Amino acid sequence: MNDGRQEEKFIEEQLAILAREGNEEAEEYLIRKYKEVVKTKAHLYFIAGADRDDIVQEGMIGIFKAIKGFDPSRQASFRTFAELCINRQIITAIKQATRRKHSPLNTSVSLSKPMDGEAKTVTLAETLSTGSDSDPVAQLLLKETMDILEGSGSDFFSSLEQCAWTHYLQGKTYREIAEILEKSPKSIDNAIQRTKRKMAGFLEKSR
The missing domain is CATH 1.10.1740.10 (RNA polymerase sigma factor, region 2, helix turn helix motif)
Structure with a gap:
């Protein structure tokens, strides 16, 4: 297969x-x-x-x-x-x-255009890489990007990054995720930030 x-x-x-x-x-x-x-x-x-x-x-x-x-x-x-x-x-x-x-x-929302249409604002990809997660649009696009990259068969994300991100999108806090995965909150934070940077970087490269 x-x-x-x-x-x-x-x-x-x-x-x-x-x-x-x-x-x-x-x-x-x-x-x-x-x-x-x-x-x-x-x-x-x-x-x-x-x-x-x-x-x-x-x-x-x-x-x-x-x-x-x-x-x-x-x-x-x-x-x-x-x-x-x-x-x-x-x-x-x-x-x-x-x-x-x-x-x-x-x-x-556009991945490569300023999020509010103003020239001085950051792009969505930049927003993702810097950790702004209040926008549900950003979360939707991150989830879809994760699904696409996971489905490609590549080892783009580590198992920790995948698991932490899944729980994160479900609304769990870093502390809750850490308890579930038996990791420190800091390691969960690092894994989620790495995931965001990877996806933002991939989206920028594919422009």
């Missing part, structure tokens, strides 16, 4: 390389395949004044960006990179719609 996943990963990476070099058949194959991923994600987001087709269109732009920007020398597989590009494109569109409508939308 694992061999099958590795083979699929290799084939996708080769197709992505061919597509990036201008092979239309490879590009069309990846677009067809990931359109289903986009349709699934479209149900998770809402853009005021837009229908699902608009969201799907944004997700498809994300696929094009993934094909053009994929670098096989990086740690992420093409699937991991493509899903992050799709998420980011949809989220950016939602953030732009928020500013236009001047009304709150559901939990969505």
